Each structure stands twice: as structure tokens, then as C-alpha cells.
Amino acid sequence: MGDVVADSKVDFxxxxxxxxxxSLANQRRPDRESYQVSEGTLDECISAFMDKPAATRHLYEIRTAAQPPLVTDILSPEHVIELSRLREFL
Structure with a gap:
């Protein structure tokens, strides 16, 4: 993974x-559609996500243009946390 990170440029x-x-009882409602709560740069959305309580982050996702290999068009909570770490590292 180290080589992938070194060779990859993420446009934050x-x-x-x-x-x-x-959600219902802090679980995603599969019978409902997700809705947009904020819009901006990938960096701003990662920051907004990280400001959410850890116990509710699984209810969020970030949508953006894919930037292979590190950024997919829909970023799961786990993926956002990894990108946040990468952003701090850079």
C-alpha cells in the first residue's frame, strides 16, 4: 500500500x-434514500464527516468524482477515515 500512496495524488x-x-435506532434505513447534508470540496466534506460523533459516522457517506486508485465515487465511512489520515500525513 505504501507505493500506492506515494504514487497517488488525491485532489482534496x-x-x-x-x-x-x-436511521432508526442508529441503524441505516434500507427502505429510505440518503440525502445531501452539505456540499463543497472533498477536503471540506472529510472535515464535516470527521466532526460528526464517531458513533453516528456509519450513517454518512461522501460522493465525489472517482480518483483511482484511492478515491471511489461513493466513499464509505471507513474510506473517509483513511483519507482523513492520508490528508494529515500529506
Whole structure:
């Protein structure tokens, strides 16, 4: 993975949107659609996500243009946390 990170440039200025899933008892509602809660750069959306309580982060995802190999078009909570670590490292 080290080589992938070294060779990959992530555009944290890319347009992105933070989405939240409706929930019941802190669980995603599969019968509902997620909705947009904020929009901005990938960097801003990662920051907004990381500001959410850790116990509710699984209800969020970030949507952006894919930047292979590190960024997919829909970023799961685990993926966002990894990108946040990468951002701090860079």
C-alpha cells in the first residue's frame, strides 16, 4: 500500500457532497434514500464527516468524482477515515 500512496495524488479540492442515511435506532434505513447534508470540496466534506460523533459516522457517506486508485465515487465511512489520515500525513 505504501507505493500506492506515494504514487497517488488525491485532489482534496475536488467537488464533493456529504450524504446522510435516514436511521432508526442508529441503524441505516434500507427502505429510505440518503440525502445531501452539505456540499463543497472533498477536503471540506472529510472535515464535516470527521466532526460528526464517531458513533453516528456509519450513517454518512461522501460522493465525489472517482480518483483511482484511492478515491471511489461513493466513499464509505471507513474510506473517509483513511483519507482523513492520508490528508494529515500529506
Amino acid at each position: 479540492g475536488a467537488r464533493a457532497a456529504l450524504y446522510k442515511w435516514p
